[in-house]
Amino acid sequence: MTVRSDTSASSRPLLAALPRVPAISPLVAVLVAILLILIVPPAIFLLRISLHETMPDGSLGPFTLRFYESLFTGRFFLPSLYNTMIYSLGSAVIAIVIGTVQALIVERTNTPGRNLAFFAAILSLGVPHILYTVAWLLLLGRSGPLNDLIAFVTQQPQAINVYSMWGMILIEGIGFVPLTFLLMSAVFRSMDASFEEAAIVAGASPLRAFWEVTLGMGVPAICALAMLIFIRTFESFEVPALVGLAGNINVLTTTIYQSARRTGAPNYGESGAYSICLILIVTVLLIWQNNLARNAHRYQTITGKGFRPRIVDLGPWRYLSAALLLLLFLFVTVIPAAILVFTSFLPFYEGVNLESFGRMSLDNYVILFGPGSFRDSIVNTLILGAATATIVVPFTALCAWLVVRQVKGAVLLDHLTMLPLVFPAIILGVAFLNIFVNMPLPLYGTLLSIIIASSVRYLSYGMRYAYAGALQIQPDLEGQAAVSGASGASVFRRIVLPLLAPTLINAWLLVFLLSVQAVSLPLLLVGPGSEVMAVTLFELWQNGQVTELASMGVLWMLLMTAVSAVFHLMTRRHQMNV
């Protein structure tokens, strides 16, 4: 503990002697302006549809507060809110506990085969969310292999009811494990081992040193992550719809969905009102988090010294931790992927049984490689993912650094980049549709328009990642560079960016993988000729059979794994040099 406060105290006067991080406020102003241009139009759209009736032709009618009223007074509101809280908290806890444990084992121990965990995480991030949920339902469903197994052993049919709250929490929570793992491993990787060593020298047991120092220093990152997952689950739709509704468990998103899509013409008023309320809640959470970050210097671990993390030799216990990793690998990646692969060879899915093996064929794959569907949209999809990630990551890195350094006005950057997270994707899609279609520039229906919308959508993910990373960089390095005459720009480029690199590389890949699988957002924005794969996949889900969907999912997984592997190989050398 004393070690920590000493370091920060010594850096203080040095920083104070400098002009508070060089030439910043105008920069913040420019960034805020860019964000406002991107975010305000959809936000205004959201506010307007929440306050007006939507007419049959899609135009806005007279002013009304009825959507807010029905949100709070509807008989579904309170039970849904209660369910939502349990569901969101439960999922966040599962994701963070499992992801953190996994990251610790991988980053801080000599467990054999630990590097495979990255591969596993990337592989599961490559599975589009909707497919992932379907895979879990195939597995845990009433006719799934697990229920069959239990029935075989105990003679009790359909013992597991996955259409329940625990089913929702389990599926959603495990779905976020790869994300928490990647983020937490970036945090642990950039954590200076000397603090822990100091604690041990001072007499703490290694376990206590780890608990109080390592986990303690990870708190802000964990909070940032918890908030991301909490908000994301709060507005999640796939799992509540596929799992919850079938068990008659309503959360807020499914309640609103039922109100908005009862009849032909969609009415987004209520979901608009819901999003506005969410924005208010998130703003409160952000203010709370900023207070936490005010003491950020307590968590800064990256200094001018070497910061390789300490690897703990687990001795024989390392086989136990390896078994744990293997178990996670099985549950998070292999089993859902295996059931998809299995299904992809079938003409229809009716559980895992011997007869099914006799029916296996490549028919679903033949359909995929026919004209259209897969081939046409690959290039568009790769461009979309790469462009979105390349726009989002450097931009949010800069924003996050300014926020962490508490540059004047930078708090605004934090708030603005978080806003898109609470826009439900379908609303953001409708908003951008209305913006682009009204623009004098011929953007409507182009790939560029999808890239812009998708960059806005994933700003928050980039920001959370970069924020967690930037939080750990001590300002003295930058101070020293500034003293030596470096400009603000070169401090950022030559000191901050390289130090943030491991985090940013993961962020790039994450944004890439998320943006290529988004469906609701590009659905309305694509025009003839600008198709992307996720939309094609969605169409298969809508019209095709689950088996064709599975075969496309398998191809998708292979493609995303290939992209990630190439990316990993290309950046590995770079990471070594950091």
Added chain:
Amino acid sequence: MSLRCCKVPVCHGFTGVAFLLALFAVSTASAQDILTSRAANREQLILDGARKEGKVVLYSAAIVNQAQRPLAQAFMKKYPFVKMSFWRGDTEEIIAKISAEMRANNLVADLVEGTGVGELAIEAKFAQPYFSPMVEAMPERYRDARNQWTSTRISYFSIAYNTRLVPPDQVPKTYDDLLDPRWRGKLAWRIGTSSGTPLFLTTIRLARGEAKARDYFQKLAAQKVINFGAGSARTLVDRVIAGEFPIALNIFAHHPLISRAKGAPVNSQLMDPVASTAGTMIIPKGVRNPHAALLLADFILSKEGQQILAEADYFPVRPDIPPKDVLASVIPARAGVPELFISSDQLNEYTDSSAKIFDEMFR
């Protein structure tokens, strides 16, 4: 366009503008005329106009691989001078997109097709009336007297059941059979779309009258029907095949047959009356390529176009084009079960109130 106008020398500006205005007036007038034209030389006028327009855009809810792409290929083979492109969305998305385009005066779609599109045309006043001589081959009930829409394909609705979970002697044959206590908690239906629960409720209301229907709904509500909220009717049938739900209500009657032909443990059971609806097609107001839109509309409604839809497992609206043999058993007339065709006007009239009944009794 307006940028190019600026290049007109100033002294010619006025005459230029006047000329453009006149041209505009002529072109819109002729667009109106051609859309409703029944002239002898209609076909030639459309061909000439489409040749000049050179392109046409279809927004449709039909499946891309089996329907839209083959349609486009066949259309462009027949009319190589018109480039056809298409976009697929669900009716809800089509509505969102087309309404945004219309309000922004930036219309991309020339022809819009899908289940529910006709109701939209009536409610939102989106449609520009048009005439296609092809409709004369269609039964009267599938035609609109005001020419706002044409029908493209027919859908029949039934229940789907898992043949392993529902023994042959227990298969519900009537709507009242669904009230048997043994099906409590085992029936599923699709929410979140007008062709799901609202259509089922509308069918019962039209068939039995409001009072008897309400009585039936009360009993049905006691069966705790499972609300299936994610995915299409096709997806729901897949869940029945997988054994998740023994019985699904109000699905497209032909979907189980397609899977059954592959050996899946599923079948459909028609009930008296069998609800049927038509997929409908409109030309939006302010259409950019009216001639090409008409050319494509004629093509989709022709024997050739309907044959392509039939091969994509749809039921053609033309009586002279039969559906696939494997699907024929769910055509009510052939099965000897009464059909209740629900028109776009009726759907427009009943859907909202049926959705309210669902909210009150089944949510």
